[in-house]
Amino acid sequence: MVRVRPIKSPAAQAEERAHEADHPTSLVAAFGVDQPLSLDCGVDLAPFQIAYQTYGTLNAERSNAILVCHALTGDQHVATVHPVTGRAGWWDTMVGPGKPIDTDRFFVICPNVIGSCMGSSGPASTNPATGAPYGLDFPVITIPDMVRAQAMLIDRLGIATLFSVVGGSMGGMQVLQWTAAYPDRVFSAFAIACATRHSAQNIAFHELGRQAVMADPEWRHGRYAEERTQPHRGLAVARMAAHITYLSDAALHRKFGRRMQDRELPTFSFDADFQVESYLRYQGSSFVERFDANSYLYLTRAMDYFDIAGDHDGVLAQAFRGIKTRFCVVSFTSDWLFPTSESRALVHALNASNARVSFAEIETDKGHDAFLLDVPEFLDIARAFLQSAGKARGLKGN
Amino acid sequence: MVRVRPIKSPAAQAEERAHEADHPTSLVAAFGVDQPLSLDCGVDLAPFQIAYQTYGTLNAERSNAILVCHALTGDQHVATVHPVTGRAGWWDTMVGPGKPIDTDRFFVICPNVIGSCMGSSGPASTNPATGAPYGLDFPVITIPDMVRAQAMLIDRLGIATLFSVVGGSMGGMQVLQWTAAYPDRVFSAFAIACATRHSAQNIAFHELGRQAVMADPEWRHGRYAEERTQPHRGLAVARMAAHITYLSDAALHRKFGRRMQDRELPTFSFDADFQVESYLRYQGSSFVERFDANSYLYLTRAMDYFDIAGDHDGVLAQAFRGIKTRFCVVSFTSDWLFPTSESRALVHALNASNARVSFAEIETDKGHDAFLLDVPEFLDIARAFLQSAGKARGLKGN
Numbered sequence: 001m002v003r004v005r006p007i008k009s010p011a012a013q014a015e016e017r018a019h020e021a022d023h024p025t026s027l028v029a030a031f032g033v034d035q036p037l038s039l040d041c042g043v044d045l046a047p048f049q050i051a052y053q054t055y056g057t058l059n060a061e062r063s064n065a066i067l068v069c070h071a072l073t074g075d076q077h078v079a080t081v082h083p084v085t086g087r088a089g090w091w092d093t094m095v096g097p098g099k100p101i102d103t104d105r106f107f108v109i110c111p112n113v114i115g116s117c118m119g120s121s122g123p124a125s126t127n128p129a130t131g132a133p134y135g136l137d138f139p140v141i142t143i144p145d146m147v148r149a150q151a152m153l154i155d156r157l158g159i160a161t162l163f164s165v166v167g168g169s170m171g172g173m174q175v176l177q178w179t180a181a182y183p184d185r186v187f188s189a190f191a192i193a194c195a196t197r198h199s200a201q202n203i204a205f206h207e208l209g210r211q212a213v214m215a216d217p218e219w220r221h222g223r224y225a226e227e228r229t230q231p232h233r234g235l236a237v238a239r240m241a242a243h244i245t246y247l248s249d250a251a252l253h254r255k256f257g258r259r260m261q262d263r264e265l266p267t268f269s270f271d272a273d274f275q276v277e278s279y280l281r282y283q284g285s286s287f288v289e290r291f292d293a294n295s296y297l298y299l300t301r302a303m304d305y306f307d308i309a310g311d312h313d314g315v316l317a318q319a320f321r322g323i324k325t326r327f328c329v330v331s332f333t334s335d336w337l338f339p340t341s342e343s344r345a346l347v348h349a350l351n352a353s354n355a356r357v358s359f360a361e362i363e364t365d366k367g368h369d370a371f372l373l374d375v376p377e378f379l380d381i382a383r384a385f386l387q388s389a390g391k392a393r394g395l396k397g398n
Numbered sequence: 399m400v401r402v403r404p405i406k407s408p409a410a411q412a413e414e415r416a417h418e419a420d421h422p423t424s425l426v427a428a429f430g431v432d433q434p435l436s437l438d439c440g441v442d443l444a445p446f447q448i449a450y451q452t453y454g455t456l457n458a459e460r461s462n463a464i465l466v467c468h469a470l471t472g473d474q475h476v477a478t479v480h481p482v483t484g485r486a487g488w489w490d491t492m493v494g495p496g497k498p499i500d501t502d503r504f505f506v507i508c509p510n511v512i513g514s515c516m517g518s519s520g521p522a523s524t525n526p527a528t529g530a531p532y533g534l535d536f537p538v539i540t541i542p543d544m545v546r547a548q549a550m551l552i553d554r555l556g557i558a559t560l561f562s563v564v565g566g567s568m569g570g571m572q573v574l575q576w577t578a579a580y581p582d583r584v585f586s587a588f589a590i591a592c593a594t595r596h597s598a599q600n601i602a603f604h605e606l607g608r609q610a611v612m613a614d615p616e617w618r619h620g621r622y623a624e625e626r627t628q629p630h631r632g633l634a635v636a637r638m639a640a641h642i643t644y645l646s647d648a649a650l651h652r653k654f655g656r657r658m659q660d661r662e663l664p665t666f667s668f669d670a671d672f673q674v675e676s677y678l679r680y681q682g683s684s685f686v687e688r689f690d691a692n693s694y695l696y697l698t699r700a701m702d703y704f705d706i707a708g709d710h711d712g713v714l715a716q717a718f719r720g721i722k723t724r725f726c727v728v729s730f731t732s733d734w735l736f737p738t739s740e741s742r743a744l745v746h747a748l749n750a751s752n753a754r755v756s757f758a759e760i761e762t763d764k765g766h767d768a769f770l771l772d773v774p775e776f777l778d779i780a781r782a783f784l785q786s787a788g789k790a791r792g793l794k795g796n
């Protein structure tokens with residue numbers, strides 16, 4: 001049940017990640033001091049860079065580009081081996097030749113978000129003013145900031161209008177922000193397992209994770225890289241908490257129930273007697289290998305701040321008034337982090353704006369994580385939506 | 399929203415709690431080396447003690463005693479001011495003169511569970527063999543162990559049959575264990591917001607809390623008392639996680655929504671911008687004042703191990719075969735920690751055993767915590783159940 005892999009030393013992990021933060025194993029778009037990123041907090045970030053991967057070929061009309069937006073702890077390696085963990089791309093069920101996001105027909109762009117740690121500027125990046133990692137000197141960023149940076153990347157790639165913007169969870173928030181901020185640049189939008197604002201319960205879980213990180217004395221107020229420590233215990237606890245929210249009660253029951261780990265009787269100790277305990281410990285400890293603790297603080301914060309209606313006088317429909325984009329919204333029955341009610345609220349607002357929208361609630365017990373898993377009905381919907389939108393866009397092969 | 403109270407220094411708090419652990423501000427039943435408590439792990443614990451409170455008067459027939467079983471972080475001070483925090487008893491909506499558990503008519507006994515830290519033997523108690531606190535040398539205990547100790551207390555008080563055993567959450571588990579282990583000693587049983595076994599998701603949340611405590615370097619492998627440290631950051635994180643599970647999404651939304659704390663605009667920082675963050679931080683920090691970190695490990699573990707069916711060849715109904723006890727089972731619609739489905743499974747098993755059982759699912763958005771709150775419909779059911787059982791028992795005034 002629990003995969004056992006050799007774990008690199010924390011120091012080696014940290015070094016690898018630090019290298020990726022500045023010199024990613026992917027394409028990089030660098031923006032100089034003359035091209036600052038205007039952040040919601042009032043700071044102009046410059047210079048900065050966006051790490052990204054592309055797959056497939058941009059057609060002559062520049063009309064077949066799909067932007068894939070990743071979730072909280074995702075990265076640009078949507079269909080490429082992860083350079084630190086050596087694992088397959090995080091969405092290889094969805095993206096690739098012949099897959100729903102078919103790289104034989106579409107030009108797929110997947111950028112690492114601003115604030116993350118895989119090569120786009122973030123707290124783990126070197127601050128040019130000091131030569132040391134930014135740490136908490138990196139400005140607090142928002143979902144609109146991430147999208148603003150992506151728009152600069154799309155400009156740089158010479159793409160006026162994206163054929164589609166696609167993403168789940170925090171990626172879905174970016175999809176919605178794209179349509180709210182740049183409606184004319186998004187032909188179609190596929191928003192999965194997300195919401196137009198973060199709920200109180202979701203903020204609570206994020207705050208719990210941040211407190212776990214910041215409670216770790218090895219965090220050193222965000223300066224762990226220079227002090228050659230790692231808040232790996234705090235970050236592992238944060239990941240364990242988040243991981244519980246990604247799965248449904250039913251999925252945990254199906255996967256683990258009350259089964260014991262390699263034993264028949266309880267040990268009457270604080271060892272991981274139950275399989276679910278040992279699974280969670282593994283999730284926590286393997287996460288710290290690939291992710292930066294400060295980035296975790298920044299990205300959870302960005303999600304907490306997200307509130308499209310709040311940016312439009314409290315009226316969600318206002319954000320989408322007159323929009324021409326074709327929407328597909330998907331939720332999963334057992335997702336309690338972004339429940340169907342959130343998607344319905346979005347769909348109602350889109351309907352009120354006379355937007356073109358289709359909505360599907362997919363029956364599954366796999367919880368929030370379903371969007372990353374092999375759920376055939378979901379993948380079929382993705383394929384059908386992009387095919388139909390492609391026809392409307394006049395793309396060849398549709 | 400957030401009550402601000404002067405917080406004692408961690409050292410002063412620790413000293414007060416250490417004193418309560420051995421010398422509680424309540425009654426104490428001491429059991430000597432000749433009266434060991436046989437634990438499920440195989441250890442005979444001796445000497446040991448049970449701290450308890452009583453309210454009201456035992457009648458001449460010794461037939462009006464109600465045992466109140468507390469939840470994870472509860473204690474014997476069900477209707478008495480807490481000696482460390484100075485707060486009112488934890489169930490003063492339920493227990494007191496004229497209340498549903500009417501201390502003018504019933505003799506109420508509320509013991510602190512074995513493994514806790516308010517005067518019953520537990521990891522914070524002094525180990526007579528060493529003169530230092532047990533710490534992790536205290537044997538791992540189970541819900542059946544708690545109940546076995548309570549039965550010894552009831553013997554000591556000269557009570558053959560309890561008129562009722564009442565409790566919610568972990569208290570409800572004790573209620574069910576009482577009926578499974580001592581069916582002839584329990585005339586009626588009121589099991590609230592509980593289950594006959596801990597689910598995988600619940601084990602996961604507990605494991606998260608334990609990892610948060612044990613990740614705190616101040617925990618010192620459980621020897622913090624002697625080393626004069628306190629794993630208060632880890633314990634606060636554990637409490638924050640647990641607290642989220644005690645409330646419903648709807649309750650968090652109603653109480654806090656996305657409202658900011660004493661500000662109108664985000665600070666773009668990691669301060670507690672949202673009310674829900676500041677509330678959670680308060681819940682975490684006030685908890686460490688009154689509770690022992692090792693006890694938190696032991697009691698969560700006891701809940702995880704609980705599985706009545708597992709103790710009866712996997713057949714739940716077997717546990718209740720031929721039982722004469724009158725049951726009342728209550729769940730709350732918005733309780734996602736112990737959802738109604740768990741109570742229904744219990745009720746089905748009781749029905750299959752031909753037990754006398756009534757069941758109510760109470761409509762409320764207050765989540766698991768509803769059993770501790772002023773929910774009139776729930777309190778009315780408690781009153782009616784005890785009145786009807788009292789009549790059957792031939793108690794005066796019924």
